[in-house]
Amino acid sequence: MTTNANLxxxxxxxxxxxxxxxxxxxxxxxxxxxxxxxxxxxxISAVSVGILLLATIYLMVSGAGNTPQVYPMGDWPAPxxxxxxxxxxxxxMLLLTATLGVVSLTYAIxxxxxxxxxxxxxxxxxxxxxxxxxxxxxxxxxxxxxFEVLLLASYGLMLHGGGAxxxxxxxxxxxxxxxxxxxxxxxxxxxxxxLGTLNLADLAxxxxxxxxxxxxxIAAASLMLFVVFAIKAAAFPLYLWLPGxxxxxxxxxxxxxxxMTKVGLYAMLRVHGTLFDTATAPASLVNLxxxxxxWLGIMTLIMATLGVLAAMNLRRQVAxxxxxxxxxxxxxxxxxxxxxxxxxxxxxxxxxxxxxGFFLLADIVRRSRGDDDWRIQPAMPRATLIGGLFFIYxxxxxxxxxxxxxxxxxxxxxSVLGSPLMGAIFAVxxxxxxxxxxxLARSGSTLFYRVDHQEQQVTAQTVSSFAWLAVFTPLILAxxxxxxxxxxxxxxxxxxxxIKDTSVYIRQALDPAVSRLHTEEPKQPNPAHVSxxxxxxxxx
Amino acid sequence: MMSILFASLIGFLTAAGVxxxxxxxxxxxxxxxxxLSYAVNLFLFGMGRLKxxxxxxxxxxxxxxDPLPQALVLTAIVIAxxxxxxxxxxxxxxxAELGNDHVDGEDDASSNEQGGPSA
Numbered sequence: 001m002t003t004n005a006n007l008x009x010x011x012x013x014x015x016x017x018x019x020x021x022x023x024x025x026x027x028x029x030x031x032x033x034x035x036x037x038x039x040x041x042x043x044i045s046a047v048s049v050g051i052l053l054l055a056t057i058y059l060m061v062s063g064a065g066n067t068p069q070v071y072p073m074g075d076w077p078a079p080x081x082x083x084x085x086x087x088x089x090x091x092x093m094l095l096l097t098a099t100l101g102v103v104s105l106t107y108a109i110x111x112x113x114x115x116x117x118x119x120x121x122x123x124x125x126x127x128x129x130x131x132x133x134x135x136x137x138x139x140x141x142x143x144x145x146x147f148e149v150l151l152l153a154s155y156g157l158m159l160h161g162g163g164a165x166x167x168x169x170x171x172x173x174x175x176x177x178x179x180x181x182x183x184x185x186x187x188x189x190x191x192x193x194x195l196g197t198l199n200l201a202d203l204a205x206x207x208x209x210x211x212x213x214x215x216x217x218i219a220a221a222s223l224m225l226f227v228v229f230a231i232k233a234a235a236f237p238l239y240l241w242l243p244g245x246x247x248x249x250x251x252x253x254x255x256x257x258x259x260m261t262k263v264g265l266y267a268m269l270r271v272h273g274t275l276f277d278t279a280t281a282p283a284s285l286v287n288l289x290x291x292x293x294x295w296l297g298i299m300t301l302i303m304a305t306l307g308v309l310a311a312m313n314l315r316r317q318v319a320x321x322x323x324x325x326x327x328x329x330x331x332x333x334x335x336x337x338x339x340x341x342x343x344x345x346x347x348x349x350x351x352x353x354x355x356x357g358f359f360l361l362a363d364i365v366r367r368s369r370g371d372d373d374w375r376i377q378p379a380m381p382r383a384t385l386i387g388g389l390f391f392i393y394x395x396x397x398x399x400x401x402x403x404x405x406x407x408x409x410x411x412x413x414x415s416v417l418g419s420p421l422m423g424a425i426f427a428v429x430x431x432x433x434x435x436x437x438x439x440l441a442r443s444g445s446t447l448f449y450r451v452d453h454q455e456q457q458v459t460a461q462t463v464s465s466f467a468w469l470a471v472f473t474p475l476i477l478a479x480x481x482x483x484x485x486x487x488x489x490x491x492x493x494x495x496x497x498x499i500k501d502t503s504v505y506i507r508q509a510l511d512p513a514v515s516r517l518h519t520e521e522p523k524q525p526n527p528a529h530v531s532x533x534x535x536x537x538x539x540x
Numbered sequence: 541m542m543s544i545l546f547a548s549l550i551g552f553l554t555a556a557g558v559x560x561x562x563x564x565x566x567x568x569x570x571x572x573x574x575x576l577s578y579a580v581n582l583f584l585f586g587m588g589r590l591k592x593x594x595x596x597x598x599x600x601x602x603x604x605x606d607p608l609p610q611a612l613v614l615t616a617i618v619i620a621x622x623x624x625x626x627x628x629x630x631x632x633x634x635x636a637e638l639g640n641d642h643v644d645g646e647d648d649a650s651s652n653e654q655g656g657p658s659a
Contacts, residue, residue: 172643
């Protein structure tokens, strides 16, 4: 490595630390200043989110993630210290989080939604802290800690604004996630008990070296982790918390939560992808969760489509649309080839952005119309604009051309060609797409065409122009994803290859020469080979 | 002997926790979650292997116990404590707002929340 490259990686490290600690410092400042004026609080929150967006864009453009960047916190070498890992997948998730943060904060400020409770901005920043930490950590226990941070912030955000229905949905959301956290700890404990490490890269190495007698425990612990991530991702049959939570919470929070189900999917890609890579893991464990992802994805997609058909208001329908996209993504992840992961990542960006925007649009419908259920109401003001936006969003979410949903689904279907379950996947994805189109067409005609001409609209609230900006931004980004599809898919293909080739990641994460220690004498030989803990497992 | 006692204690706590968290009132659910977190804390502790009369310090004696699970347990206890406090407050809030302590609220509340029938 040349000196220039060293300097460059040092500045990347500082940005990585900034991404995690800027939101938490903002959150602390916002709590300390909770009696200050709302202008100051909005300013702090907006500046923090703005810096996050610029920093993630900078990291993305600089190409820092082309090889995984490892930053050992406090210069303790992995696997003894805590490491942050930045690669293409983390970069993509951080950029998505920051984008959603900007969009939903803009909407919250534009509609004064942040005035409905005392600590909206502090909780919002804490949420970003948890998300960024979860996307950057290279350690299973820290993943647990950041999950708890983001969950605790999300409980507060979800309840923001109050109301009985919100509290009830919040209680369900919280209890299922507390059970999930307990399971997470059981799984982490079991993995540590048999393998003696919690660093992801180190775990992958040790699973490769583990004696056959431990495979049962490793598989059980990993499947328990899968259950935890499936709760977060809202996969069948653990999805029942999602529609209520997303439909009852306030619109900007629901928009930010569009990234929350992706945290579970990210964790599956990151943890199980690294632990059970073909290069390191024993052959009997490699395809441990693939079939589960595939079948649960198919079931989730079917149940979510039924939910979209049965939903009694627009917000609940959008919540089930998120669930449908989780099902589609799980199918693609379950097929687990470079092409299917590339397709999944394209669809992943599309669904995160558009479902966030769709929640905001549903809120505008609710504000303009008085309610967003299917009862006949007087005509809403600006019905042409809102209806036009609804039409575009609905096409995108259902997967009709020319928007990203169509290309995402086409890529996913193309990538499963030749898989043994091809017939089932094609049948389910295509049938559910038709049903989604029918359901959304019915909602659109009910909301915009079946109008009570006798009565005048009295409950309509005006929506400021910044709120419109927040609703338009995801569509503009989706349009850009179609126009620049070639460079984007090229980038995603490299990302997918990086995910599938974990040997580079493992080497970077465990090699002390790559850490900042490379200027000094390496204090530890490569710990994967001289573990004090590992031999003791064999004795017992 | 210690291992059997320890393992059956974890099993008993987990079984009681699962049973209670499947109840329909919020108070047993909160208690069940608390018992589950006790069980998992003991489980984590046991994952460092059970040793008596061994300090969690390297290099001071031949017999030492693994310090990492103790650090994990400490973190888990702090997090579980915060979560329990929060879920109790939330349970009290739903009790006040829904007028009962059933986890789903009243039957009326759950049907209203879906919105009226489509016209």
